[in-house]
Amino acid sequence: MTMPFLQRSLQPFERLQISDGLLITAKRWQQAHSYHRQRQNLLHQSVHSPGIVWGLGVSVIRAPETISSQYRDGRWVQIQPGLAIDNFGNPIVVPAPIEFRIASEASAKQPVEVFLMLRYVDPDKLQALPEQETIQETFRIDETVTLPQVDEIELCRICLAPGRHQLKPAENVMFPGLNELDLRFRPAAHVRQTEWVEVGCFSASATAQFRALLHSAIALYPKMAGRVEHLAFPLNSSVTKYHLLYLTKAQFLALDEASMRGLLSAIAQGTTIIVAESLKGSAIAELQTVRQQLTDALLETSESEETYLAVQCELSAVTEQLQEYLQQQHAELSFHCHQLGIAISQAELLSSRHPLKTEPFLFSQFPTLRQQPITLLNSQGLIHLLGDLSVAWDGEVPFPREAVRTSQELGINVLHFAWQRKQRTTLQASTAAPEQSSQFVQTYA
Incomplete structure (x- = not known):
């Protein structure tokens, strides 16, 4: 099993200052060897x-x-x-x-x-080492x-x-x-992988699916490894150590004020929260399908044709209507937070250059699973996931290979986004200055 890097206390290496006439004792000889072993x-x-x-x-x-x-x-x-x-x-x-x-x-x-x-x-x-020149x-x-x-x-x-x-x-x-x-x-x-991701899930099925996703990263994105833990619901301990927390919309709406403030504290410290919602039977799924059909038709139509402008206008209208529906869905989350006296910023559809669509895998459109086009709304550390993205990760449900691979790549984008956000938040967080910091300031000033 891959393990995270063991972070030790930072102590600069010390080596012998060699000069003419230096007496080489057993202690100094051992110190010289120890220096090279440590490095x-x-x-x-x-x-x-x-x-x-x-x-x-x-x-x-x-x-x-x-x-x-x-x-x-x-x-x-x-x-x-x-x-x-x-x-x-x-x-x-x-x-x-x-x-x-x-x-x-x-x-x-x-x-x-x-x-x-x-x-x-x-x-x-x-103990009791033999008396000899080498061991x-x-x-x-x-x-x-x-x-x-x-x-x-x-x-x-x-x-x-x-x-x-x-x-x-x-x-x-x-x-x-x-x-x-x-x-x-x-x-x-x-x-060694450079991206270590800690994931917390509040259901056994989601835990298994994220473990399968991290297993697929061995081949798809070797820079990433991590660990997935199954957490008890509701929250009963700090979750700030996690890069990513995965909840269903029903679980999110069931959180009390104390649990919600715990989540927001984690978000402030770099944790990313995914709130997942199925679109089965909703108007959003139908609108997304129509939008995709119009987009495909627009690509196949020349700008000189009479129908091009009509298709473009219809696509704009459907996109606007879809945006309204998505904001209504997200408004439930915002309203629940507002009732608890907590404000969250409005989530938006992702731009073409958003990291969730570009890093490490490029997406111009998200996959469609179970006739549900996947949609992501993002508000800083909160991702509202609409659609059953994770069902294709573990191979339990039969999907075409292209759909499985595309969903895995999008899942890795989500993990990468969570890792980047946690890392950058941690890097800019202030910490207590070590006692010897003044020495370095004087040395390099």
């Missing part, structure tokens, strides 16, 4: 996501001959040589095959999922029943059936079964 780790941590570089395969083996008979139970695996980089930028080198026994057992009724983890071990932190950086292999921690690299997972069973290779490596090696979730080291 290397920071480079790996900043540029690469943690994962396996190559090798580190896992296979089922017989118990080694030196093992006593009570442990010859068909639960031995072998980790192959290989290389990985952890989340702190430490390279982990496994130089030779390692035999390991899976000791966990499932309960009598429920299977248990076991994880085989690789972790870097700093030899300087080991070897090493690693540790652990077996856990919890998801990988921040310093761990997953090598394999196994879902153990109740009772005692022998391990076996997966017959179908794409869909492993009980007691079979599952290698599907091994992270591969790669260039």
Whole structure:
């Protein structure tokens, strides 16, 4: 799994000031080596996501001959040589095959999922180091029943059936079964994504759809990764950490004053709120269809033809009528906020250069799903989504491939907009000045 960048306290690097006659002690020699290690780790941590570089395969083996008979139970695996980089930028080198026994057992009724983890071990932190000129950086292999921690690299997972069973290779490596090696979730080291998006959803279906959208970003927009959480409704905690919050219109209208003020506080701190509304059976869907038909007809008609002006006039009238209907729909949200004593600015149709229509994917018109042309209204941190955009993201509903891809690209535009807005809001927010800031001002003045 891709992880966000671990933000450490900012401390400038310090290195030895070399001059003639400097006495090289063990402490100073260690300081010189530590300086280069810290720089290397920071480079790996900043540029690469943690994962396996190559090798580190896992296979089922017989118990080694030196093992006593009570442990010859068909639960031995072998980790192959290989290389990985952890989340702190430490390279982990496994130089030779390692035999390991899976000791966990499932309960009598429920299977248990076991994880085989690789972790870097700093030899300087080991006790009773031998007296020798060099020490070897090493690693540790652990077996856990919890998801990988921040310093761990997953090598394999196994879902153990109740009772005692022998391990076996997966017959179908794409869909492993009980007691079979599952290698599907091994992270591969790669260039770190620059856009990390935190999404909060208030329904299980929306949570699954946004997770599918982020999965599609691996191929469509590799710069982006993120995490989606299913939140309890109504709001019971701060949501300012999220880049994007997704609610239905019914949920939005059900918010009380305290929850609404919590949302507006999040918007002020850079969070983007999506309020989604289905247009099934509404006049807006019909008007959008007519508008699209007139637009297509206008493109196929020459300006010299007599019908061109008539089509253009009809298109203008339909567009104006559509704008009125859309404002009426959005007025419900504004009225609800007004009743709670909260003012929000009027949302507008997107211009051709709006980031939601241009970054990273260009749209001249939005897709149509379930005979509902998608429409977005935007008022700073509030996006009013009209139409079922998310239904095509997870493949549960059959749609043509073009419709799926177009809806995914528009969804990525929404995530990108939310990430940009949160980032820029955070960058211009004032923070307490560090004590050493005056030193830098004097140095560079």
